[in-house]
Amino acid sequence: MRLWIKNPLAILAQGAGGGVVVEGGKIVALVASGEAPAHDKVFDASRHVILPGLINTHHHMFQTLTRAHPAAINKELFPWLKALYPIWARNVKPDAFRMASRLALTELMMSGCTTVSDHHYLYPDGLENAMDIQAEEAERLGIRMTLNRGSMSLSEKDGGLPPDSIVQDDDEILADCERVLGKYHDTSEGSMLQVALAPCAPFTVTKNLMVETMKLAEQHNCTCHTHLGETHDENDYCLEHFGCRPVDYLEDLGWMNDRVWLAHGIHFNDDEVARLGKHGVGVCHCPTSNMVLASGHCRTKELEAAGSPVGLGVDGSASNDNSNLIEGVRHALMINRLTYDAASITHFDAFRWATEGSAKCLNRDDIGKIAVGKQADFAMYTLDELRFSGAGDPLAALVLCGAHEADRVMITGEWKVEDAMPVNMDVAKLRYEHGEAAKAFLEAV
Numbered sequence: 001m002r003l004w005i006k007n008p009l010a011i012l013a014q015g016a017g018g019g020v021v022v023e024g025g026k027i028v029a030l031v032a033s034g035e036a037p038a039h040d041k042v043f044d045a046s047r048h049v050i051l052p053g054l055i056n057t058h059h060h061m062f063q064t065l066t067r068a069h070p071a072a073i074n075k076e077l078f079p080w081l082k083a084l085y086p087i088w089a090r091n092v093k094p095d096a097f098r099m100a101s102r103l104a105l106t107e108l109m110m111s112g113c114t115t116v117s118d119h120h121y122l123y124p125d126g127l128e129n130a131m132d133i134q135a136e137e138a139e140r141l142g143i144r145m146t147l148n149r150g151s152m153s154l155s156e157k158d159g160g161l162p163p164d165s166i167v168q169d170d171d172e173i174l175a176d177c178e179r180v181l182g183k184y185h186d187t188s189e190g191s192m193l194q195v196a197l198a199p200c201a202p203f204t205v206t207k208n209l210m211v212e213t214m215k216l217a218e219q220h221n222c223t224c225h226t227h228l229g230e231t232h233d234e235n236d237y238c239l240e241h242f243g244c245r246p247v248d249y250l251e252d253l254g255w256m257n258d259r260v261w262l263a264h265g266i267h268f269n270d271d272e273v274a275r276l277g278k279h280g281v282g283v284c285h286c287p288t289s290n291m292v293l294a295s296g297h298c299r300t301k302e303l304e305a306a307g308s309p310v311g312l313g314v315d316g317s318a319s320n321d322n323s324n325l326i327e328g329v330r331h332a333l334m335i336n337r338l339t340y341d342a343a344s345i346t347h348f349d350a351f352r353w354a355t356e357g358s359a360k361c362l363n364r365d366d367i368g369k370i371a372v373g374k375q376a377d378f379a380m381y382t383l384d385e386l387r388f389s390g391a392g393d394p395l396a397a398l399v400l401c402g403a404h405e406a407d408r409v410m411i412t413g414e415w416k417v418e419d420a421m422p423v424n425m426d427v428a429k430l431r432y433e434h435g436e437a438a439k440a441f442l443e444a445v
């Protein structure tokens with residue numbers, strides 16, 4: 001069945017003014033304006049602005065349960081984490097975690113996201129099957145996912161930041177990493193599920209775990225992820241505990257390679273940017289979180305120029321506090337204009353980070369672009385709301401007027417969102433059930 005997505009209002013692809021043809025879950029043709037390709041079925045896209053499906057490269061979905069939490073608002077990262085660790089430790093149980101994952105995945109998809117990566121690093125007793133829960137939820141919704149088997153193994157008693165109750169030991173973590181890789185890591189073209197190994201941060205995991213994690217990733221050919229360069233506190237921590245800055249520490253651990261993408265990547269000097277770029281280390285820019293936690297400005301332009309892929313992430317929903325990636329695209333444009341200037345940063349930069357750049361961070365070349373041979377993943381927006389009325393350039397309007405929901409989302413050639421609603425999810429029920437699950441987190445204050 002050849003589906004012609006016909007004559008879009010605008011599309012983020014050269015030479016595709018007449019739309020695209022989709023067959024077998026892939027893009028098989030770009031249609032020039034005025035042309036009519038062979039097809040079996042037509043979708044009239046004359047109201048739609050089409051982007052490649054957006055790719056989210058950093059989240060902590062469990063944090064949807066502590067949005068705008070009174071104990072944590074108005075704080076920078078370290079005090080924010082210290083306020084939330086005990087609340088998470090007591091309350092993130094399997095059912096609540098399932099609701100959190102379902103909600104975040106659905107919210108992301110409704111914003112136009114077709115591939116998600118969730119950095120799950122919290123394993124209190126009873127939540128050992130967190131990766132299995134997320135794999136089930138991604139499959140249920142039909143969204144592509146990179147499961148991040150995250151970890152924390154350095155608690156307060158050993159000089160780390162988290163309390164003892166939420167760390168695991170290195171051997172237990174590594175055994176579960178192997179289990180999850182064996183069960184879920186699919187590197188084939190068009191894969192719906194992959195696994196990344198993701199020790200949380202320099203101040204939450206042991207050096208041994210970082211080193212052993214990279215060895216495992218090499219054996220299983222998977223990507224690696226961690227937080228780095230997010231705050232001045234992290235710099236101070238590394239200097240005090242390791243006698244060097246975070247990037248030197250990363251190098252010492254054997255993590256300077258193109259399997260790795262880092263969350264945040266803000267506080268790097270010129271020499272560090274050059275070294276990260278030279279080794280192809282990716283950076284997930286998290287503009288919303290960086291503004292909420294007052295963490296700083298990511299050096300996106302310099303990192304890309306040096307050779308680092310730059311992707312985009314919403315970050316955990318306690319430091320954002322939503323899971324809306326098209327809104328993140330707007331925030332990326334804005335904060336980068338402040339970092340650089342208006343002429344140096346355009347909506348095309350922000351789109352590139354959320355699509356091609358994110359795909360590169362996840363080491364995927366089958367998604368992130370509207371081109372022949374790529375997966376048929378699209379985010380399609382209308383400009384029908386009041387906020388768009390009078391807009392001239394449809395692609396720029398998505399970012400400047402503030403698009404917040406996709407009217408249509410296609411993943412692997414199948415419609416997953418129609419008329420701004422997910423096709424296989426009762427959103428009202430989800431809102432109720434997640435809200436109920438989150439109540440326990442407030443009662444714990």
Ligand SMILES: Nc1nc2[nH]c(O)nc2c(=O)[nH]1
Pocket residue numbers: 060077081200201204227230289315316319
């Ligand atoms: N923005 C965030 N940064 C983090 N660092 C860390 O160790 N955990 C987190 C987190 O949850 N959010």
